Amino acid sequence: MPGAFSGINMIMQALMAQQEAMQVVGHNVANANTPGYRRQEAILTASHPRANFTFMGSILPGQFGTGVLVDRIKRYDTEFIDQRYCFELGENKRWATEADFLNQVEMALADTGSESLAKRLNDFWGGWQSLSTSPDDLTIRQDTLERSKAVADSFNRRASALNKLRGEQDLTIRERVDEINELATQLARLNVEITHVESTNHQPNDLLDERDKILNRLSEISGAKAAFQQFGQVVVSIGGHTLVIGSRAFEVTATPDPANGNLVGVGWQDGEPFSPVAGELKGLMESRDGVVVDQLNRLNTMAISFMDRINAIHITGYDLNNVPGQALYTGTDALSMRINTTLTAENLAAASVTNAPGDGTIAKLINDVQRETLVGLNNMTLGDYNNLRIGDLGLTVKRSTSQAADHKTVMDALDQQRDSVSGVNLDEEATKMLAYQKSYQAATRMMTALDEMLDRVINNMGVVGR
Amino acid sequence: MRVTQQMLTQGSLTHMNESLERLYALERQVASGKRFEYPSDAPAIAAQSLTIKASMSAMEAYIETGHTSQAWMESTEFASQHLADAALKAKNALLQGRNDTMGAEERAVLAQEMDGILKSAMDLVNTQHLNRYIFAGYATRTKPFEIIPAGSGVPPTTADTIQYNGDHNIMMRNISPDETIAMNVDGDAAFRPLLEALILARDALNSNDTTAMDTALADMDTAEEALTDAMTKNGARVRTLSDAMSRMDMGLLELKALLSKKEDIDMAEAVSNLKMQENAYQIVLQVSGRMSSMMNLFDKI
Numbered sequence: 001m002p003g004a005f006s007g008i009n010m011i012m013q014a015l016m017a018q019q020e021a022m023q024v025v026g027h028n029v030a031n032a033n034t035p036g037y038r039r040q041e042a043i044l045t046a047s048h049p050r051a052n053f054t055f056m057g058s059i060l061p062g063q064f065g066t067g068v069l070v071d072r073i074k075r076y077d078t079e080f081i082d083q084r085y086c087f088e089l090g091e092n093k094r095w096a097t098e099a100d101f102l103n104q105v106e107m108a109l110a111d112t113g114s115e116s117l118a119k120r121l122n123d124f125w126g127g128w129q130s131l132s133t134s135p136d137d138l139t140i141r142q143d144t145l146e147r148s149k150a151v152a153d154s155f156n157r158r159a160s161a162l163n164k165l166r167g168e169q170d171l172t173i174r175e176r177v178d179e180i181n182e183l184a185t186q187l188a189r190l191n192v193e194i195t196h197v198e199s200t201n202h203q204p205n206d207l208l209d210e211r212d213k214i215l216n217r218l219s220e221i222s223g224a225k226a227a228f229q230q231f232g233q234v235v236v237s238i239g240g241h242t243l244v245i246g247s248r249a250f251e252v253t254a255t256p257d258p259a260n261g262n263l264v265g266v267g268w269q270d271g272e273p274f275s276p277v278a279g280e281l282k283g284l285m286e287s288r289d290g291v292v293v294d295q296l297n298r299l300n301t302m303a304i305s306f307m308d309r310i311n312a313i314h315i316t317g318y319d320l321n322n323v324p325g326q327a328l329y330t331g332t333d334a335l336s337m338r339i340n341t342t343l344t345a346e347n348l349a350a351a352s353v354t355n356a357p358g359d360g361t362i363a364k365l366i367n368d369v370q371r372e373t374l375v376g377l378n379n380m381t382l383g384d385y386n387n388l389r390i391g392d393l394g395l396t397v398k399r400s401t402s403q404a405a406d407h408k409t410v411m412d413a414l415d416q417q418r419d420s421v422s423g424v425n426l427d428e429e430a431t432k433m434l435a436y437q438k439s440y441q442a443a444t445r446m447m448t449a450l451d452e453m454l455d456r457v458i459n460n461m462g463v464v465g466r
Numbered sequence: 467m468r469v470t471q472q473m474l475t476q477g478s479l480t481h482m483n484e485s486l487e488r489l490y491a492l493e494r495q496v497a498s499g500k501r502f503e504y505p506s507d508a509p510a511i512a513a514q515s516l517t518i519k520a521s522m523s524a525m526e527a528y529i530e531t532g533h534t535s536q537a538w539m540e541s542t543e544f545a546s547q548h549l550a551d552a553a554l555k556a557k558n559a560l561l562q563g564r565n566d567t568m569g570a571e572e573r574a575v576l577a578q579e580m581d582g583i584l585k586s587a588m589d590l591v592n593t594q595h596l597n598r599y600i601f602a603g604y605a606t607r608t609k610p611f612e613i614i615p616a617g618s619g620v621p622p623t624t625a626d627t628i629q630y631n632g633d634h635n636i637m638m639r640n641i642s643p644d645e646t647i648a649m650n651v652d653g654d655a656a657f658r659p660l661l662e663a664l665i666l667a668r669d670a671l672n673s674n675d676t677t678a679m680d681t682a683l684a685d686m687d688t689a690e691e692a693l694t695d696a697m698t699k700n701g702a703r704v705r706t707l708s709d710a711m712s713r714m715d716m717g718l719l720e721l722k723a724l725l726s727k728k729e730d731i732d733m734a735e736a737v738s739n740l741k742m743q744e745n746a747y748q749i750v751l752q753v754s755g756r757m758s759s760m761m762n763l764f765d766k767i
Contacts (some may be wrong), residue, residue, distance in 0.1 A: 032471050033471065033472060033475070102506075103504070103506075106505065107504070111505055111512075111516075112503070112505055112512055112516075118516050118520065119519070119523075121520075122520055122523035122524070123523070125523070125524060125527065126526065126527035126530075129524075129530075129531055129640065130527065130530060130531055130534070132531070132639065133531035133534045133535055133649075134534055136598055136607065137596070351604065353635075355605060356603075356604030356605065356633070357604065357605070357606050357607050358598065358603065358604040358605065358606035358635075358637055359604040359635065359637070360639070364639075364640055367527075367640070370520075371643060383520045384517075386516075387513045387516050387517060388513075390505050390512065390513060391505065391509050391512065391513040393506070394504070394505030394506040394508075394512055395506075395509045396506075397505075397506030398506045398509055401506070416473055416476075416477075419476075420467050420468045420469065423470030423472045424471060424472070425468060425470045426471050426762040426763065427763040430763035430764045430767060431763065434767060
């Protein structure tokens with residue numbers, strides 16, 4: 001038979017448990033809009049029952065309940081969704097970063113605008129066509145020279161814009177590398193704290209939220225993968241190389257690479273190459289060293305083939321003053337390509353023989369180059385090669401954009417699924433709040449009843465005849 | 467499914483964004499009238515439109531230079547026509563002079579006339595088009611025909627001679643990618659016989675020499691043949707050129723239509739799409755607004 005005071009104790013425990021549960025509801029409501037927050041719940045459980053006494057040789061009915069306890073604070077976690085979410089997040093960020101960057105490339109190349117390279121080339125052919133018909137007209141000569149210069153300018157501007165864009169990517173890459181190192185340090189510290197809390201049999205719920213946020217961000221930047229171990233420890237790796245294990249974080253370095261025009265190369269502190277499989281860094285590095293370099297190479301190939309072919313024809317001709325033609329262009333690639341600055345309008349070698357101001361044979365041959373398939377351009381004409389370059393870039397941008405969108409769709413669906421489990425629903429919290437409040441009220445009433453019972457025993461019992 | 471507050475707000479945000487993005491894309495299309503701004507908007511069409519533009523640009527260049535060649539050839543036609551008239555006039559004068567009833571004095575008058583015809587013929591064979599001599603071959607800056615007076619040279623010549631300073635090159639001009647046309651006529655071959663016949667005729671009339679007049683008459687016939695030959699050729703070329711140009715004009719028109727079909731939006735369709743998207747956006751806004759102002763249980767207890 002329980003003693004009278006054990007009832008008071010039990011109710012006190014009940015009051016405390018309801019208060020604690022209420023606290024958790026408050027925490028949930030407070031964090032209803034906190035990104036990365038997983039809802040928590042106080043798991044109430046009946047405390048250990050007690051057997052009844054034997055009274056005067058007979059066993060009394062039992063066991064007696066002893067009230068309620070908060071067993072633990074549960075965190076609604078969705079580990080398997082988290083992992084898939086992180087994967088999709090990394091892929092989405094990779095493609096989205098690439099798409100953003102390539103959009104800038106497309107803008108810089110301006111291949112469909114009125115100032116496009118294709119337009120400049122068309123003008124060039126048109127100029128030499130006019131010159132072939134009126135080789136002795138100085139106005140047309142001047143115009144053709146200007147058009148020839150515009151082609152060189154057009155190549156220059158595009159090559160330098162691409163180089164500039166590559167340089168700008170560097171800053172972002174450095175920032176991201178710094179961020180990885182910062183996050184890795186934080187994560188290593190969290191590993192220690194979480195293990196400490198778990199080993200004392202508590203739930204480090206909010207620390208886990210913080211950890212998951214860091215893991216998300218790491219996937220976003222570099223497609224990092226996490227493996228969970230005992231006591232809440234997490235091992236993180238990027239592209240097969242460990243970033244964080246236990247309390248240890250490995251550093252990622254960004255140093256200028258002389259072999260790549262002093263753009264930063266990313267590596268591990270131990271000298272291994274850093275090769276992310278997804279994430280912003282993958283997108284940045286892939287577009288910086290892949291697509292843009294490809295575009296630059298193609299521009300260079302075009303510029304070289306163009307210069308070589310035009311120069312080769314031009315030097316076989318004669319200008320208005322019967323002087324053999326000079327090279328029309330100088331330079332070795334799209335960036336260094338220049339019109340030969342010593343040339344004046346009279347020096348354009350339109351004629352194939354001397355003393356023939358009316359001869360436009362060479363000008364006609366130059367105009368014919370637009371229909372020639374050039375070996376340097378995989379047996380394509382300049383126009384076709386340029387179109388292919390533009391088309392390929394367009395397709396790459398389109399692919400990046402749609403890949404990003406596809407992964408975002410999956411990501412959003414996973415996020416919803418996860419939120420459905422671990423997000424805060426205010427109606428639910430309000431209901432729980434009501435339940436705990438009512439329980440608390442009932443417990444206080446119970447306390448009053450017990451108090452009155454004890455009052456009866458203590459103050460009013462055995463006072464007969466007093 | 468358990469729905470949470472974050473899912474609601476996130477969902478409205480995503481939908482508003484997506485709707486606005488579509489609206490923006492359509493607005494850009496309507497404003498620019500183009501189906502794409504960057505190649506990535508429509509890679510295949512962009513490449514096609516660039517090819518079409520290159521063909522158009524080449525055609526425009528051919529049409530433009532075609533006009534230049536045409537003007538040149540019209541000058542040729544004009545000059546040869548007048549030379550033919552002069553030749554006819556000269557022949558009539560010579561026939562008149564050859565008449566046995568003519569005396570030396572009358573023939574001298576006719577010789578005067580013949581000299582005038584020669585002078586104007588010299589002007590015609592040295593015709594310039596835009597400051598270029600059209601009958602000098604490639605040497606467009608050199609006056610092609612000159613009369614070397616009798617008595618010069620070693621040994622001294624007995625009569626005036628014609629000197630041709632140009633060359634015999636034929637200017638070939640592209641009128642389309644695979645078609646070339648000769649723009650000029652060889653002045654020496656076409657006009658020298660006439661000029662020489664004129665000199666001979668004038669001198670024969672002057673010297674009252676009927677035998678020489680007969681020779682001059684025969685020469686005149688040969689000269690007319692050479693002239694007619696050049697004129698016929700030139701005329702045929704003018705026709706070829708104008709055919710090619712009208713073909714090119716039509717081709718250009720077709721390409722323009724094709725380009726417009728590739729690049730330009732159907733305005734009516736685009737505007738109605740825009741209108742529809744505007745409505746869709748309004749609805750998304752309304753729903754989102756209602757959702758975010760929706761009460762939860764906390765407001766009721």
